[in-house]
Amino acid sequence: MIKLQEVNKYFGDHHVLKDINLTVAEGEKLVIIGPSGSGKSTTVRCMNFLEAPTSGQVIIDGEELTQKNKIQLVRRTSAMVFQSFNLYPHKTVLENLTLAPIKLQKLTKEEAIKKARKYLATVGLSEKENAYPSTLSGGQQQRVAIARALATERKIILFDEPTSALDPETVQEVLDVMIKLSKENITMVVVTHEMGFARVVADRVIFMDEGRIVEEGKPEHFFENPSEERTKLFLSKILR
Amino acid sequence: MFGEGFLRTIEVAALALILALVLGIIFGVISTSNNKVMRGLARVYVEFFQNTPLVIQVFFMYNGLAIAGLRLSVFVIGVLGVGIYHGAYVSEVVKTGITSISVGQVEAAKSQGFTYIQYMRYIILPQTIKIVLPPLTNQAVNLIKNTSVLAMISGFDLMYVADSWASSSLDYGPSYVFAGFLYFMLCFPLATWARKYEERLKHKDTARIPFDPSEEAVTC
Numbered sequence: 001m002i003k004l005q006e007v008n009k010y011f012g013d014h015h016v017l018k019d020i021n022l023t024v025a026e027g028e029k030l031v032i033i034g035p036s037g038s039g040k041s042t043t044v045r046c047m048n049f050l051e052a053p054t055s056g057q058v059i060i061d062g063e064e065l066t067q068k069n070k071i072q073l074v075r076r077t078s079a080m081v082f083q084s085f086n087l088y089p090h091k092t093v094l095e096n097l098t099l100a101p102i103k104l105q106k107l108t109k110e111e112a113i114k115k116a117r118k119y120l121a122t123v124g125l126s127e128k129e130n131a132y133p134s135t136l137s138g139g140q141q142q143r144v145a146i147a148r149a150l151a152t153e154r155k156i157i158l159f160d161e162p163t164s165a166l167d168p169e170t171v172q173e174v175l176d177v178m179i180k181l182s183k184e185n186i187t188m189v190v191v192t193h194e195m196g197f198a199r200v201v202a203d204r205v206i207f208m209d210e211g212r213i214v215e216e217g218k219p220e221h222f223f224e225n226p227s228e229e230r231t232k233l234f235l236s237k238i239l240r
Numbered sequence: 241m242f243g244e245g246f247l248r249t250i251e252v253a254a255l256a257l258i259l260a261l262v263l264g265i266i267f268g269v270i271s272t273s274n275n276k277v278m279r280g281l282a283r284v285y286v287e288f289f290q291n292t293p294l295v296i297q298v299f300f301m302y303n304g305l306a307i308a309g310l311r312l313s314v315f316v317i318g319v320l321g322v323g324i325y326h327g328a329y330v331s332e333v334v335k336t337g338i339t340s341i342s343v344g345q346v347e348a349a350k351s352q353g354f355t356y357i358q359y360m361r362y363i364i365l366p367q368t369i370k371i372v373l374p375p376l377t378n379q380a381v382n383l384i385k386n387t388s389v390l391a392m393i394s395g396f397d398l399m400y401v402a403d404s405w406a407s408s409s410l411d412y413g414p415s416y417v418f419a420g421f422l423y424f425m426l427c428f429p430l431a432t433w434a435r436k437y438e439e440r441l442k443h444k445d446t447a448r449i450p451f452d453p454s455e456e457a458v459t460c
Binding site: 048050070072074075078079080082084086087088089099100101103104152158 | 342344345347348349351352353354355362363366367430
């Protein structure tokens with residue numbers, strides 16, 4: 001489904017990703033963990049070409065992602081949920097969900113609204129459809145952002161630290177929605193610090209440090225018996 | 241006589257404002273693009289028209305273009321001259337508006353598959369309205385007043401009428417005071433309307449504003 005081959009990324013002189021090789025299978029739930037600055041967000045952002053790799057290839061559904069085809073390919077395959085939600089503030093919740101389906105996927109307004117309501121129900125925010133994002137709590141905004149990603153009905157959803165900007169008391173409501181989603185046949189790639197979530201949801205966990213994939217494996221292996229020193233050190237700090 | 245001049249001034253101002261908005265949005269958007277050539281083009285346009293006097297630009301169109309064989313009516317020169325001149329200022333206003341929108345908005349739009357033109361139109365520009373409206377109104381007011389440059393090429397606008405009335409009747413004072421009053425009657429309501437609009441937006445943070453440049457132009 002998603003394949004990164006020998007991906008390298010530089011920001012100026014800074015070597016952020018070093019020879020990343022990674023394959024995500026269809027329907028797989030992949031969780032990427034690691035200290036900040038380890039390149040995990042950049043890895044996910046390369047998967048939809050928000051960052052173009054300096055070298056190497058990103059292959060989606062057997063097709064190489066390039067500057068030329070990125071818009072078409074992204075439009076067909078993936079959606080993204082951001083740390084800071086990035087809802088469109090000038091549009092209502094419902095309009096946030098229907099904009100792309102109407103303008104890009106050429107759905108009629110009625111079809112788009114029907115779909116949007118369905119996914120708002122999925123995230124438990126049906127009663128907020130006419131609210132503007134600024135009137136919602138952080139947790140609610142992120143749930144709307146997830147619904148917006150769902151409403152485009154892509155096979156892949158990329159999550160870039162979806163709970164890092166939230167107040168602690170609203171983290172769980174967002175995680176609950178994501179756990180619910182993980183039961184569907186959607187390919188999910190999640191960058192997160194929520195180890196509890198990783199343990200429940202992940203088919204596979206990847207640990208990154210200093211731009212490299214240090215270790216990967218099943219969550220059980222990871223949390224009970226990691227093989228690499230650096231992984232152990234990181235987990236001991238974060239799990240306590 | 242004053243009535244005709246007044247109407248002519250309104251016509252020129254309205255059309256020039258539409259032109260200025262269209263040019264301003266196009267060049268404002270271009271000046272934030274990633275394409276260096278496009279950005280350079282916008283820069284040249286803005287710097288050239290901002291840093292030479294409007295009077296000279298209008299004289300050039302009136303006399304210079306005529307020598308080159310292109311004879312434009314005074315009315316067209318008024319619309320083009322004033323429109324292009326203020327377009328440069330509007331472009332800077334639009335550019336500032338766009339750069340004030342958080343980069344996350346662009347990323348969200350890109351991740352959904354919107355193209356550059358699409359996300360400018362549906363997502364970024366509508367959000368800039370609140371920010372650009374006050375400076376834009378200043379531009380509109382200046383633009384109306386600057387149409388008086390037409391008097392220098394016999395434009396039959398309000399200023400020209402005041403000039404000729406003054407010199408034929410020798411009532412210099414009343415003539416210019418009255419012309420000034422008529423300009424005030426145009427500009428003051430506009431400025432007041434914009435101030436109220438801005439207030440309303442501030443109170444209603446969630447207000448929905450459709451993006452339609454022609455709509456603003458009509459109100460002038």
